[in-house]
Amino acid sequence: xxxxxxxxxxxxxxxxxxxxxxxxxxxxxxxxxxxxxxxxxxxxxxxxxxxxxxxxxxxxxxxxxxxxxxxxxxxxxxxxxxxxxxxxxxxxxxxxxxxxxxxxxxxxxxxxxxxxxxxxxxxxxxxxxxxxxxxxxxxxxxxxxxxxxxxxxxxxxxxxxxxxxxxxxxxxxxxxxxxxxxxxxxxxxxxxxxxxxxxxxxxxxxxxxxxxxxxxxxxxxxxxxxxxxxxxxxxxxxxxxxxxxxxxxxxxxxxxxxxxxxxxxxxxxxxxxxxxxxxxxxxxxxxxxxxxxxxxxxxxxxxxxxxxxxxxxxxxxxxxxxxxxxxxxxxxxxxxxxxxxxxxxxxxxxxxxxxxxxxxxxxxxxxxxxxxxxxxxxxxxxxxxxxxxxxxxxxxxxxx
Amino acid sequence: xxxxxxxxxxxxxxxxxxxxxxxxxxxxxxxxxxxxxxxxxxxxxxxxxxxxxxxxxxxxxxxxxxxxxxxxxxxxxxxxxxxxxxxxxxxxxxxxxxxxxxxxxxxxxxxxxxxxxxxxxxxxxxxxxxxxxxxxxxxxxxxxxxxxxxxxxxxxxxxxxxxxxxxxxxxxxxxxxxxxxxxxxxxxxxxxxxxxxxxxxxxxxxxxxxxxxxxxxxxxxxxxxxxxxxxxxxxxxxxxxxxxxxxxxxxxxxxxxxxxxxxxxxxxxxxxxxxxxxxxxxxxxxxxxxxxxxxxxxxxxxxxxxxxxxxxxxxxxxxxxxxxxxxxxxxxxxxxxxxxxxxxxxxxxxxxxxxxxxxxxxxxxxxxxxxxxxxxxxxxxxxxxxxxxxxxxxxxxxxxxxxxxxxxxxxxxxxxxxxxxxxxxxxxxxxxxxxxxxxxxxxxxxxxxxxxxxxxxxxxxxxxxxxxxxxxxxxxxxxxxxxxxxxxxxxxxxxxxxxxxxxxxxxxxxxxxxxxxxxxxxxxxxxxxxxxxxxxxxxxxxxxxxxxxxxxxxxxxxxxxxxxxxxxxxxxxxx
Numbered sequence: 001x002x003x004x005x006x007x008x009x010x011x012x013x014x015x016x017x018x019x020x021x022x023x024x025x026x027x028x029x030x031x032x033x034x035x036x037x038x039x040x041x042x043x044x045x046x047x048x049x050x051x052x053x054x055x056x057x058x059x060x061x062x063x064x065x066x067x068x069x070x071x072x073x074x075x076x077x078x079x080x081x082x083x084x085x086x087x088x089x090x091x092x093x094x095x096x097x098x099x100x101x102x103x104x105x106x107x108x109x110x111x112x113x114x115x116x117x118x119x120x121x122x123x124x125x126x127x128x129x130x131x132x133x134x135x136x137x138x139x140x141x142x143x144x145x146x147x148x149x150x151x152x153x154x155x156x157x158x159x160x161x162x163x164x165x166x167x168x169x170x171x172x173x174x175x176x177x178x179x180x181x182x183x184x185x186x187x188x189x190x191x192x193x194x195x196x197x198x199x200x201x202x203x204x205x206x207x208x209x210x211x212x213x214x215x216x217x218x219x220x221x222x223x224x225x226x227x228x229x230x231x232x233x234x235x236x237x238x239x240x241x242x243x244x245x246x247x248x249x250x251x252x253x254x255x256x257x258x259x260x261x262x263x264x265x266x267x268x269x270x271x272x273x274x275x276x277x278x279x280x281x282x283x284x285x286x287x288x289x290x291x292x293x294x295x296x297x298x299x300x301x302x303x304x305x306x307x308x309x310x311x312x313x314x315x316x317x318x319x320x321x322x323x324x325x326x327x328x329x330x331x332x333x334x335x336x337x338x339x340x341x342x343x344x345x346x347x348x349x350x351x352x353x354x355x356x357x358x359x360x361x362x363x364x365x366x367x368x369x370x371x372x373x374x375x376x377x378x379x380x381x382x383x384x385x386x387x388x389x390x391x392x393x394x395x396x397x398x399x400x
Numbered sequence: 401x402x403x404x405x406x407x408x409x410x411x412x413x414x415x416x417x418x419x420x421x422x423x424x425x426x427x428x429x430x431x432x433x434x435x436x437x438x439x440x441x442x443x444x445x446x447x448x449x450x451x452x453x454x455x456x457x458x459x460x461x462x463x464x465x466x467x468x469x470x471x472x473x474x475x476x477x478x479x480x481x482x483x484x485x486x487x488x489x490x491x492x493x494x495x496x497x498x499x500x501x502x503x504x505x506x507x508x509x510x511x512x513x514x515x516x517x518x519x520x521x522x523x524x525x526x527x528x529x530x531x532x533x534x535x536x537x538x539x540x541x542x543x544x545x546x547x548x549x550x551x552x553x554x555x556x557x558x559x560x561x562x563x564x565x566x567x568x569x570x571x572x573x574x575x576x577x578x579x580x581x582x583x584x585x586x587x588x589x590x591x592x593x594x595x596x597x598x599x600x601x602x603x604x605x606x607x608x609x610x611x612x613x614x615x616x617x618x619x620x621x622x623x624x625x626x627x628x629x630x631x632x633x634x635x636x637x638x639x640x641x642x643x644x645x646x647x648x649x650x651x652x653x654x655x656x657x658x659x660x661x662x663x664x665x666x667x668x669x670x671x672x673x674x675x676x677x678x679x680x681x682x683x684x685x686x687x688x689x690x691x692x693x694x695x696x697x698x699x700x701x702x703x704x705x706x707x708x709x710x711x712x713x714x715x716x717x718x719x720x721x722x723x724x725x726x727x728x729x730x731x732x733x734x735x736x737x738x739x740x741x742x743x744x745x746x747x748x749x750x751x752x753x754x755x756x757x758x759x760x761x762x763x764x765x766x767x768x769x770x771x772x773x774x775x776x777x778x779x780x781x782x783x784x785x786x787x788x789x790x791x792x793x794x795x796x797x798x799x800x801x802x803x804x805x806x807x808x809x810x811x812x813x814x815x816x817x818x819x820x821x822x823x824x825x826x827x828x829x830x831x832x833x834x835x836x837x838x839x840x841x842x843x844x845x846x847x848x849x850x851x852x853x854x855x856x857x858x859x860x861x862x863x864x865x866x867x868x869x870x871x872x873x874x875x876x877x878x879x880x881x882x883x884x885x886x887x888x889x890x891x892x893x894x895x896x897x898x899x900x901x902x903x904x905x906x907x908x909x910x911x912x913x914x915x916x917x918x919x920x921x922x923x924x925x926x927x928x929x930x931x932x933x934x935x936x937x938x939x940x941x942x943x944x945x946x947x948x949x950x951x952x953x954x955x956x957x958x959x960x961x962x963x964x965x966x967x968x969x970x971x972x973x974x975x
């Protein structure tokens with residue numbers, strides 16, 4: 001059994017202090033703007049669950065240098081890390097990074113939730129979050145092996161990073177299938193890492209344990225370099241953000257400067273712009289778009305997906321009331337699915353309500369985590385709306 | 401402290417899921433946006449014993465009846481987004497948080513009203529109404545998180561008030577649960593209640609007697625009690641439902657103009673108010689503008705004194721007003737900023753506390769000052785608070801008064817200077833009143849301004865209403881009507897200890913200097929043997945008990961009034 005190190009006394013909140021964020025709870029204006037955009041607060045309507053409430057509790061703990069108690073640790077992890085609190089914050093507290101460091105403090109106090117230990121163990125043992133055999137990394141390609149064949153570990157300028165969820169979960173395999181079909185359609189040479197693709201490290205970032213992701217980041221960047229990759233395409237915003245933001249924080253700007261990390265929507269939009277791709281078929285559907293937090297609020301990427309949808313003839317996009325940086329969360333982030341699945345599904349149901357109000361037939365997004373959340377939400381809510389990943393829409397519109 | 405049985409009963413009334421007596425939860429529901437000096441916890445029981453979140457008016461009624469029976473103080477609470485202490489506990493008890501009563505009950509597009517639960521937030525209501533092509537005429541700058549009931553209770557003006565008035569002008573009717581547990585509609589109150597208030601007796605409400613002694617007219621103007629409950633800080637009962645006026649949603653166009661100096665800006669503002677009808681007219685001072693740049697939120701304006709003027713209406717009417725606005729700004733040597741600056745400032749209307757990062761604490765104060773007196777008011781304030789760093793902003797209401805909001809930068813970690821700085825918020829209001837202004841909101845900290853704020857007649861009637869329904873001051877004690885302090889155990893012990901030590905020492909010193917006198921009249925006080933030391937100690941204890949008892953009946957307004965000069969002096973020394 002692994003021994004967990006518990007720090008006491010002056011070491012508490014040392015990381016917060018190093019990041020110069022220990023003053024933030026004091027800077028909080030307590031205006032409560034963050035409460036009514038926080039999915040966890042809206043689920044419970046208790047201030048203990050809101051960012052304002054958590055900051056208030058932390059203020060005292062930081063002042064007294066006391067470790068985070070177990071019940072508070074639970075509440076810290078009842079959060080999707082959607083970043084809505086940071087977006088609306090009156091005093092511009094960098095809350096996303098703040099919560100990540102606090103999750104690290106939770107670990108130091110010995111209260112990480114079981115799901116984090118489970119993921120940690122799996123990643124250490126099997127290099128993926130499911131603890132499955134890495135040999136099965138390309139199991140998703142069964143239906144498209146004619147396209148994928150010869151591309152695993154091949155040297156190419158474009159790489160496709162599939163991600164653990166899409167690689168191993170059958171219900172998400174279509175995302176990868178559609179993506180490689182599009183590569184094929186565009187006649188783009190690509191490579192996939194296969195067994196050399198590890199978990200991107202996102203669970204560590206979400207749990208505030210950056211150090212453990214350092215080796216993973218090194219491995220991926222070395223592997224991409226070895227294959228001569230210049231551009232990496234992602235369907236998973238979590239993986240994308242790991243490469244695009246966290247890796248350079250861990251290893252320095254230099255480490256990633258030779259690569260371009262792009263989400264699927266950007267990849268499609270770029271091909272539309274340079275004329276390699278054109279939608280000609282009439283695709284008469286009314287859709288609404290959900291901005292994944294890791295892509296939208298966390299990275300300020302909102303327009304590519306809308307550009308792609310606008311290029312599809314006959315497709316009508318009806319925006320939800322809360323969209324782009326004000327988008328509500330799907331309930332799937334921040335490991336909430338593992339720590340509190342019932343809260344997660346209720347949050348998802350609330351987002352579905354907004355989607356239903358638009359009268360759209362399909363709810364679209366580009367995120368496997370959002371997809372899983374919405375599948376659960378649709379079942380829970382008996383909603384008539386259908387969820388589709390952007391890759392599916394693109395594939396259908398192109399008849400791939 | 402509530403007993404286990406009482407906690408269980410309260411949980412039964414509101415439902416287990418809507419009840420908490422956990423320590424952390426009690427703390428969370430015992431604060432508002434204001435940072436308070438630590439001493440507050442020693443002079444008031446500033447933490448509730450439990451938190452309840454009722455889901456219906458009937459539940460509120462049952463709660464109140466139970467609390468009345470058991471003498472448990474009740475502190476109604478919206479989302480605690482104000483800083484006047486209206487939602488702060490003073491004698492423990494329970495926080496009744498209303499956010500679960502957040503429904504829209506009735507949207508009446510014929511009479512243009514909407515009936516909502518008191519716990520709905522303004523932001524959510526505005527969004528919901530937008531779908532029906534209507535909107536609220538005025539809403540607070542804390543709209544993203546403040547509740548409708550909270551603003552109704554706290555009172556004041558906000559965005560839209562330049563044209564449509566404050567919250568008072570928006571409320572048509574209220575459902576209120578009186579401190580007796582009776583649920584009433586304020587626009588049509590039960591006759592027995594009217595009768596109770598209209599009775600012509602001269603027994604005054606304790607602690608309010610100081611203020612109402614001169615009242616000779618106790619009659620009510622009409623039977624609509626709604627105005628009595630608006631801005632009464634929940635002291636007369638718990639507001640459960642609110643009926644608000646609505647208007648068709650029209651076009652809004654924000655304009656920003658900047659000026660080199662305050663004279664130009666305030667002259668322009670006066671002209672704007674005379675010649676146009678803005679939906680919202682707001683200004684920030686050069687100091688505020690500078691602080692915004694410091695926190696990396698610059699306004700990008702050409703000159704430091706800034707006004708945001710928003711017009712609402714049809715495209716044509718806005719264009720017409722815009723023409724006059726441009727003329728006024730130009731006449732006063734101002735600059736109309738580009739549209740994006742206007743849009744930015746309009747978006748920023750909810751964010752007055754951006755500058756808090758510079759503190760990291762902010763001590764706010766707000767007072768209404770007539771627009772024409774703003775120049776002399778600002779000059780006075782600047783002179784009075786020389787050496788203090790503060791920012792001022794303000795918005796004009798439909799009566800031509802400016803709700804002036806001052807933010808004093810401070811650091812609550814510096815305990816003593818922060819405590820001493822308390823006087824600033826109180827002085828700022830006084831300076832405004834000297835300029836023919838009036839207090840902005842009463843809450844707890846401004847109770848001494850109640851008479852000036854409500855007016856003699858209204859305050860007397862409110863006192864009668866309070867007395868007839870809540871003689872024991874169960875519902876929101878110390879708000880609107882001044883109430884006594886409640887010393888903490890440690891403060892009481894400290895007073896006892898100080899008295900027990902100070903009296904013998906004092907007598908010993910007295911013995912040294914006026915020993916003959918003491919020996920002549922009270923020889924047993926001569927400290928020359930162990931028994932006399934014991935007697936002196938006992939006198940000290942007795943004195944300590946007496947001081948404790950005395951302090952526990954002193955109203956907080958008295959303490960603030962008496963203490964203010966000391967705070968002022970202390971701040972000068974420790975700042």
